Amino acid sequence: MAVNIHNISMGIAQAYIIQDKGTIMVDCGCPKKKKCFIKYLKRFSINPEDISLIIITHGHWDHTGSAKEIKEITGAKIAMHVNEKDWLEKSLKHLPPGTTFWGRFMATAMSLYRPFINVPATEVDMPISDNEFPLSEFGINGKVIYTPGHSSGSVSVLLDTGDIFVGDMAMATFPLMISPGLPDFAEDMDLLKESWRSLLDMGIKKIHPAHGRPFSPEIIRDLL
Numbered sequence: 001m002a003v004n005i006h007n008i009s010m011g012i013a014q015a016y017i018i019q020d021k022g023t024i025m026v027d028c029g030c031p032k033k034k035k036c037f038i039k040y041l042k043r044f045s046i047n048p049e050d051i052s053l054i055i056i057t058h059g060h061w062d063h064t065g066s067a068k069e070i071k072e073i074t075g076a077k078i079a080m081h082v083n084e085k086d087w088l089e090k091s092l093k094h095l096p097p098g099t100t101f102w103g104r105f106m107a108t109a110m111s112l113y114r115p116f117i118n119v120p121a122t123e124v125d126m127p128i129s130d131n132e133f134p135l136s137e138f139g140i141n142g143k144v145i146y147t148p149g150h151s152s153g154s155v156s157v158l159l160d161t162g163d164i165f166v167g168d169m170a171m172a173t174f175p176l177m178i179s180p181g182l183p184d185f186a187e188d189m190d191l192l193k194e195s196w197r198s199l200l201d202m203g204i205k206k207i208h209p210a211h212g213r214p215f216s217p218e219i220i221r222d223l224l
């Protein structure tokens, strides 16, 4: 069976459903996206209980927002890096600093909006360490790789096909970016670039960001 990749729009961020022998999900989008999630399941004829694992690329609210509801609907386990599992378990709403003029402007705008965001807390079942986390037991040929920089607990999901799901290691859509590139927000840009160099050395073929359409690794290679 070929791998199916479904891009699902969950507010300002996208989540992905990946189907092979098993089915997993990457990220959970913004808060209050339960209805939207169910609509996509119907559209793609996916049974909620087929999803056995949810990997959250990092702890920002636009990626964790609907995690509790999606976990309840699917019964899936949630995996997240140990550095940020508290953010979901305690409803913390960290914001990354802007690294460009536009990023700093957006970070200020988001900090004003932050009091109105509510991320329902839920337990992280599988804390991910800095080591690779294989996905074979979930019926997926691939692994989770620790890729810090945007935040200290950022991870990426790499399939054997060369498709990689990078969360916010890159951004490719307005208002965050106008064209695909490194993000306007990062806790540590040098570390982010180091994470990208390691990924490029792994022969990645197609980058799937959480904000925007997929794009070629050559774009990142040119920027580093």
Ligand SMILES: [Zn+2]
Residues within 6 Å of the ligand: 058, 060, 096, 150, 168
């Ligand atoms: Zn983020």
Ligand SMILES: [Zn+2]
Residues within 6 Å of the ligand: 013, 060, 062, 063, 167, 168, 210, 211
């Ligand atoms: Zn994001």
